[in-house]
Structures are given as structure tokens and as C-alpha cells.
Amino acid sequence: MRPISSALPAVLAIGLCLQADAASASAANPADSTPRAARAVIPPNAWGVYTWGGEGAVARLPGAAELPIKGVPLTFQWAQLEPRRGKFEFEREIRAPLAAASERGHYVHLMMWVAPKTPEWLYEIGVPRVEVPERIDPFRKKVKPTFPYYFSPIYKENFHRAIRALGDYVASLPPELKSRLVFVQAAEGSTGDGQPYKGIPTDRRYAITEEQWGAFRRETWGVYQGAFQRADGTLRVPLLVNGDANGPLENAWLLEHCDAFGVKQGMFSHGYLVSDTIDRLERWEQFRAAAHARGATIFSRGEQDGEWKVCGWSAKNPTQAFYWSGLFALHCKLDVWNVPADALATQPLGESVRLFNRYAGQNDAPGSRGAFCALRRGLDASDTTAFPVEKFGRAEKNNRDRYLAIAKAFAPLGARQGDPDKALGGGMRNRQADDQNDVGWRTWPGNFERHLTRRFT
Numbered sequence: 001m002r003p004i005s006s007a008l009p010a011v012l013a014i015g016l017c018l019q020a021d022a023a024s025a026s027a028a029n030p031a032d033s034t035p036r037a038a039r040a041v042i043p044p045n046a047w048g049v050y051t052w053g054g055e056g057a058v059a060r061l062p063g064a065a066e067l068p069i070k071g072v073p074l075t076f077q078w079a080q081l082e083p084r085r086g087k088f089e090f091e092r093e094i095r096a097p098l099a100a101a102s103e104r105g106h107y108v109h110l111m112m113w114v115a116p117k118t119p120e121w122l123y124e125i126g127v128p129r130v131e132v133p134e135r136i137d138p139f140r141k142k143v144k145p146t147f148p149y150y151f152s153p154i155y156k157e158n159f160h161r162a163i164r165a166l167g168d169y170v171a172s173l174p175p176e177l178k179s180r181l182v183f184v185q186a187a188e189g190s191t192g193d194g195q196p197y198k199g200i201p202t203d204r205r206y207a208i209t210e211e212q213w214g215a216f217r218r219e220t221w222g223v224y225q226g227a228f229q230r231a232d233g234t235l236r237v238p239l240l241v242n243g244d245a246n247g248p249l250e251n252a253w254l255l256e257h258c259d260a261f262g263v264k265q266g267m268f269s270h271g272y273l274v275s276d277t278i279d280r281l282e283r284w285e286q287f288r289a290a291a292h293a294r295g296a297t298i299f300s301r302g303e304q305d306g307e308w309k310v311c312g313w314s315a316k317n318p319t320q321a322f323y324w325s326g327l328f329a330l331h332c333k334l335d336v337w338n339v340p341a342d343a344l345a346t347q348p349l350g351e352s353v354r355l356f357n358r359y360a361g362q363n364d365a366p367g368s369r370g371a372f373c374a375l376r377r378g379l380d381a382s383d384t385t386a387f388p389v390e391k392f393g394r395a396e397k398n399n400r401d402r403y404l405a406i407a408k409a410f411a412p413l414g415a416r417q418g419d420p421d422k423a424l425g426g427g428m429r430n431r432q433a434d435d436q437n438d439v440g441w442r443t444w445p446g447n448f449e450r451h452l453t454r455r456f457t
Contacts, residue, residue: 039229040238040260042297046070046107046182047361049326049353052303052338068353070360071107071182073338074098075192078112079119082162090169095177102180109240109301109336111185111192112166114159116145123148127155130206132199140310147190147197149206150216160223167227171235178235182336183262183299184228185240188220189213192264194245210247217241218253225257238262240301243284255290260297262335263287267427269302269337271313271321272328274427275397278380278442281332288333288363299361302329303338312419312434318347324448326356327374331448333363359450371451378445379406379415379438386445398424403439415439 048070076093083089101108123129128149134142148155170178189196194217196208208216221239228237240262241254254261265284267274274280284300291298304325308314314321322343329337337356343349362368381387381403384395392409393402400420407417417423418435430440447454 039236040258040297041236042238042260042299043107043179043182047299047335048337048357049360050107050109050301050336050338051341051344052305053341068350068357069106069339069344070357071109071180071336072097072101073111074101074108075111075113077117078114078162079117081112081166082119085119085121085125085158088165088169090166094166094169095173098173098177098180102177106180107182108180109182109185110170110237111187112162113187113191115147115190115196116198118146118148122155122158125154127152128206130197131202132197133202135199143198145190145198150189150196150208151212159220163220163223164227167224167230167235170228170237171230178237181237183238183240184224185242185262185264185301186217186221186224188217192242194242213245214247214249217245218250221253222257238297238299240264240299242266243300251287251290255294255296258296260299261291262299262301265300265302265332265334267302268300268329268332268334269325270304270307270427270431272324272448273313273378273423273437273440273443274430275423275425275441275443276427277332277444281444284332299335300333301336301338302334304340304343306340306342307431308340308343311432313431313436316435318343319349319352322347322349322352323355324374326352327372327448328444330356330359330372330450331374331444335361335363362450365451368451371449373447373449373452373454375447375454377410377413378440378443379410380441380443380445381406381439382442383445397441400424403437406439410438 049068050071050073051069052073074094074097081089081093098108130147130149132145132147134144136142150156150159170181185192188194190198196213201207221241224239228235228239230236238260239258241250241264243263244266246263254263267277267280288298304322308318308321322339326337337360339349339353344353359370359372362370381392381399382395382397387395387402387406389395392405393399395402403420403423404417407415415438416435417437417439419433419437422429422433423437423440430437
């Protein structure tokens with residue numbers, strides 16, 4: 001290994017993680033070391049672990065003020081914010097939890113969910129209700145939600161009006177409360193995800209193509225930007241969008257219209273053995289480079305959720321699962337990692353939280369306060385050089401026997417494939433594994449690291 005500093009290497013709670021401390025750091029914006037004047041303003045030192053599960057869940061936790069977290073999500077349903085048309089509950093849904101977070105010294109990010117629990121009064125005034133087939137959700141429960149038809153003129157008029165009203169209210173808040181707001185996430189469809197429906201509409205009249213949905217999302221972003229980035233300077237809050245659903249037109253819109261913006265990167269936050277990470281991370285690095293080339297600040301967030309106590313890969317050893325998930329998230333340059341409030345309250349996650357907070361936002365070496373290298377060997381079944389076809393079988397994503405053969409070869413070093421079928425799918429299926437899988441498809445093959453690389457001579 002080539003040392004970059006005389007600072008101490010340290011063995012952390014699980015696995016070996018080499019760290020090097022830089023002399024100091026003074027970047028005003030830790031997510032981007034390039035200083036610039038921007039319409040949108042990001043508070044200093046805002047990156048790190050935030051809770052997930054709602055502001056109320058945090059307030060009810062024992063010792064909530066002592067939790068080693070940076071902030072909380074302020075996520076609410078449109079139906080809560082506007083239970084009757086034109087009658088908003090801003091004081092209850094916005095000011096009260098924002099003030100409580102401010103008193104604890106926490107930052108906040110904001111998101112209004114529009115579906116599936118859409119205000120009933122919208123349907124009463126003519127918005128079509130869209131049904132989808134029953135499905136099994138990530139928590140392995142049967143659900144059959146309904147959704148609004150987003151292209152209804154009545155829906156769009158009221159949706160845009162609600163966004164502008166929300167912006168008006170936030171702009172009127174005292175500076176000390178507004179200063180705690182880091183970004184607003186645009187939730188255009190189902191929860192904070194990037195699609196309109198969770199399922200195919202049973203009435204095909206309400207089907208929406210990817211092109212139509214992309215245009216709707218971009219229009220919504222423009223409304224949010226107008227509401228939260230105001231020419232009079234009363235509000236300068238960056239926008240965050242769901243990157244998993246973005247195509248070239250969405251990325252081009254962000255680069256053209258935003259000087260500071262965020263992207264949700266869900267596949268960087270739900271575990272650490274995720275299919276197609278190599279390709280996903282390459283695309284993310286290219287997009288970050290394009291943003292920096294334009295002088296823009298770019299950041300990201302992602303959440304772990306209640307699956308942590310349902311799926312065996314995590315539930316059997318939450319401390320290990322969150323620790324390595326945090327290292328993976330840092331490797332992928334995640335700036336905000338939302339960790340479930342109940343996990344923070346019941347599991348010994350202090351080391352994971354402190355580690356993530358220590359390096360979050362320091363994505364560029366100039367100005368970074370430190371570096372780390374977590375030593376590991378990833379077993380990527382797509383790699384025919386490391387795992388020749390002649391020995392391990394054909395290199396195809398669905399070739400279960402190849403994964404098992406690789407795991408068997410590395411079993412003396414501790415490798416195992418506890419739920420092999422879940423390793424064959426994409427990220428959503430990977431994270432449903434009932435046991436640890438050490439072999440994946442185009443998963444990250446080397447160390448998880450930040451500004452420190454192990455080299456062999």
C-alpha cells in the first residue's frame with residue numbers, strides 16, 4: 001500500500017478500515033470543494049446520517065437529542081397537508097416539526113408525497129382514481145393501493161397550486177427555521193419513487209408512457225424550482241430528484257436549469273452487494289463530472305428502510321449490515337444516508353453513524369478532512385478473467401451454478417451464498433435476500449474507499 005499520511009491506521013468495529021486524516025478542511029460546502037455563488041444555498045456541514053421513518057418517529061425515540069445524527073426527514077402526505085381543498089395545515093405539518101428539529105440542532109429535508117394516499121377531495125372534484133393489481137410490497141405484505149390520474153387537468157392545477165402554497169409558507173418562516181432546510185425532494189408520483197404507479201393500471205386508459213412521465217416530471221421540477229428558489233432571495237432551497245428514473249432528458253434538464261441540485265441514489269443505500277453497481281457507479285461519476293464542468297454543486301441521498309428487520313441478510317446481524325452498507329454508500333459518494341429511526345434506537349449503530357458522518361460530503365480530495373480504505377474482495381460473477389468460464393461455467397446473470405461454484409471456491413476464506421436465487425436479479429431483488437450472498441453480478445469487486453487506494457507492488 002502506498003501511504004498518503006503518517007496518520008494512524010485503525011481497525012474499526014467490523015472489518016479492517018484504513019484511515020488517513022488530512023491536516024484540516026475549510027470547505028464551506030463539503031459536497032463540492034469548488035466555491036461558487038449559487039441561487040440555491042446548502043447549509044454548511046449538513047451531510048451525514050439522517051433518520052428515516054418520519055419526524056414523529058424521531059421525537060418519540062428515547063434520548064432523541066443524543067442520537068449521533070445530522071438531521072431528519074420532514075416527509076408528509078399531501079392529504080395531511082391539505083385535508084380540505086384550500087385548507088392547509090402548515091403550522092402542524094411544517095412549522096412544528098421544523099422547530100422541534102431546529103431545537104435539537106438537526107437539519108431537515110422536505111418531501112410531500114402525493115400518492116398513493118392522495119387527498120380524497122381530488123377524486124370528489126373529478127380526478128380519476130387509478131387502480132392497479134394487488135402486489136407484494138418490499139415488506140412482504142399484500143397491498144392494493146390506488147393512485148390519481150396525474151394528467152387530469154384538475155389534478156395538475158391543484159398539484160401545482162399546492163407546491164406554490166408550500167413554497168409561499170416556507171418562504172414566510174423565520175430565517176432561523178429556513179436555515180435548517182437543506183433541500184426539497186420532488187415526489188411526482190408514487191411516494192418518493194420515480195414512477196407514477198406501483199403496477200400496471202387495470203384500466204388502460206390511464207397508462208402513462210416513459211416519455212409522457214418524463215415530461216410530467218420535468219414540468220413538476222420547474223414548479224418546485226419556482227416555488228423554492230425565489231428571485232427576491234426569501235427562499236433559496238435546492239431541489240432533489242429521484243435519479244433511478246432519470247434518462248438523458250431529465251439529466252440534461254438538471255444541468256441546464258440548476259446550479260445546485262441533488263439526486264436520490266436508492267441503490268447506493270439499501271445494502272452493499274447490489275447487482276450492476278459497476279455500471280451504475282460509472283454513470284454517476286460521469287454525471288457528477290458533467291455537473292462540475294458546468295460549475296454546479298451536485299449531491300445525493302438514499303435511504304435504508306424497514307426491510308432491515310425483515311430480510312435475513314440484514315436482520316441476522318444488523319450491526320454488520322449497517323456498517324458495511326455505510327462504507328458502500330460512502331464509496332458511492334452518498335451525502336445523506338437515511339437510517340431507520342427504529343434501527344438507531346434499538347441497534348448498536350453508533351460506529352456506523354460516526355463513520356458515515358466523518359466522511360459524508362467529502363467527495364473531492366481537495367479540502368477533504370480525511371480518507372479511508374476498507375479492505376475487501378468482491379466476487380463478481382461477470383468477471384471471466386478472475387473466474388474463467390472453463391472452470392466456473394458460462395458467464396450469464398441467471399446462471400445460478402456459476403455463482404455457487406465461485407462461492408465454493410472461496411468458502412475457505414468465508415464466502416457463502418446463503419440465498420442464491422436473490423443474487424440473480426436486480427437491486428430490488430438483491431435486497432430481499434434471506435441470508436448473506438457474497439457473489440453477485442457486476443457488484444463492486446474491490447475495496448470500499450475514499451481518497452485512499454491500496455496498491456500492490
